[in-house]
Every structure is written in C-alpha cells, then in structure tokens.
Amino acid sequence: MTVNVVGIGGSLRTDSQSERALRIALDGAERAGAKTTLVSGADLVLPFYDPAEPDRSPAAYRLVEELRNADGVVLVSPGYHGTVSGLVKNALDYVEDLRDDARPYLDGRAVGCVAAARGWQAAVTTLTSLRSIVHALRGWPTPLGAAVNSAHVVFGPDGVCSDDQVAASLRTIGLQVVEFATARV
Numbered sequence: 093m094t095v096n097v098v099g100i101g102g103s104l105r106t107d108s109q110s111e112r113a114l115r116i117a118l119d120g121a122e123r124a125g126a127k128t129t130l131v132s133g134a135d136l137v138l139p140f141y142d143p144a145e146p147d148r149s150p151a152a153y154r155l156v157e158e159l160r161n162a163d164g165v166v167l168v169s170p171g172y173h174g175t176v177s178g179l180v181k182n183a184l185d186y187v188e189d190l191r192d193d194a195r196p197y198l199d200g201r202a203v204g205c206v207a208a209a210r211g212w213q214a215a216v217t218t219l220t221s222l223r224s225i226v227h228a229l230r231g232w233p234t235p236l237g238a239a240v241n242s243a244h245v246v247f248g249p250d251g252v253c254s255d256d257q258v259a260a261s262l263r264t265i266g267l268q269v270v271e272f273a274t275a276r277v
Contacts, residue, residue, distance in 0.1 A: 095126040095273045097266070098158045100183055101168030101206070102132035110208040112247035113240055114168040116259055117204055120266025121166065126273075129158055131183070141185035148189070156189045163276075164202045164269035165231065171209025171218035176225070187229050198231030202272035204265035205233055208240040215239035234268040236261060 099118045102111030111132045118128040131154075138152045139145075148156065159165065169180040176184075190197050203226045207218035219239040226233045238261050246254040253259035 095121075095124075095163045095270050096161055097121040097126045097128045097164045097166060097269055097273070098131060098162040099128060099166040099168070100131045100136070100155075101166075101180055102136070103170050103177060103179060104133060104137070106133055107249070108133070108170070109242050109247050110168045110170045110206075112251050112253075113206055113208050113238075113262055114166060115251055116247075116253060116262040117166045117168065117206060117266040120263030121164070121270050122266070123263065124267045124270035126164070126266075126270045131155055131158060136179050136183045138182055138186065141182055141188065143188055152186055155183060156186055159187060159198070160190060160193060162201060163273035164204075165198060166204040166206070166266060166269060167222055167226070168206040168208065169218055169222060171207050171211075171214035174214050174217045175221045176218055181225075184225055184229070197229040198226065200276055201231050202269045202276075203231040203233055204269045205237040206240065206262065206265060207238070208242055210242045212239070212241050215241050232272060234265055234272065236265050236268055238262055238265060
C-alpha cells in the first residue's frame with residue numbers, strides 16, 4: 093500500500109521560503125515511498141471557515157478531500173507575529189469538516205510540523221502552536237519538528253537549503269510521517 097502524505101503550508105508569496113521548506117519535507121516522504129500532494133500558496137486562499145455554511149468553494153472542497161484521504165500530513169507555517177499565519181490557520185479550521193468521518197479530524201495521522209520565521213522566538217512559538225493545534229485535532233505530531241530561522245537559513249530559488257542539517261531535519265520529518273503511517277495501516 094502506498095502512503096498518501098498531504099503537505100499544507102507556505103504563504104501567498106509564490107515559492108516562499110516556507111513553501112520551499114515544505115517541498116523538502118515532502119521530498120523526505122517521497123524518498124520513503126509516499127505519494128505526496130502539495131497544497132500551498134494560492135491553493136490556500138479560501139473563504140473564512142464558517143461551520144454554519146455547508147457550501148464549500150472548489151479549493152476548500154479539494155483541501156478537505158485531500159485531508160480525508162491522507163495517511164499523514166506535513167504542516168509548514170511562516171511565523172507571523174509569533175504564531176501560525178492566518179492563511180494556514182484558516183486552512184486548518186476546515187479540518188472541522190471531518191468531524192463526522194470514521195476517522196474524525198486528523199485522528200490517527202502522523203503530522204510533521206515546521207515553522208519558518210525570521211528569528212528564533214517566532215519560529216519556536218509558531219512550531220509550538222502548530223503542535224498544539226495538531227494535538228487538538230487528534231493528530232500525532234512527529235517526534236521531530238523544525239523551527240527554521242530564516243535569518244540564518246535560506247532556501248534558494250532552486251529549492252536548495254543553505255544548511256545541510258536543516259535540510260536533513262526536514263527530510264526526516266517527511267520520513268517520520270511515512271514511517272508512522274506505515275505502522276498504523
């Protein structure tokens with residue numbers, strides 16, 4: 093069975109630093125044999141989540157269906173003012189649409205968490221927020237998470253990370269998502 097890993101994150105800036113970090117983490121999942129799907133940037137421009145409104149935009153419907161079929165997830169958020177960006181948080185609010193599923197929310201799914209911010213404080217507090225959100229959604233944060241300080245680490249236009257250790261950590265997060273998902277099936 094092929095493991096299905098969905099990567100969610102990035103910012104509205106096309107090919108942002110956080111999206112490049114997400115691509116490296118998904119590369120780690122692919123190297124472990126997973127099928128990956130990237131939901132980033134413009135894919136995350138969704139109406140504000142409204143639980144009272146049952147109709148979903150095509151992009152919101154796609155996000156919910158990708159998550160419904162996911163065996164694992166990788167979340168990457170830029171750190172905005174010390175926490176998860178509004179773009180990523182709104183996308184995660186749509187997980188509420190999975191509440192009545194056989195596997196509600198992110199139940200039983202491994203979730204790799206990465207935060208990228210210009211400074212350690214924002215990177216670390218954003219990572220902590222992501223991990224707390226994953227717990228609240230019944231997911232299993234991978235043992236390794238990454239707080240990336242973009243003042244010291246740069247992801248080039250070719251996707252190459254300026255710090256080999258950070259790149260290795262990101263790939264390990266993708267690998268851990270696949271390993272956990274494989275153990276659960």
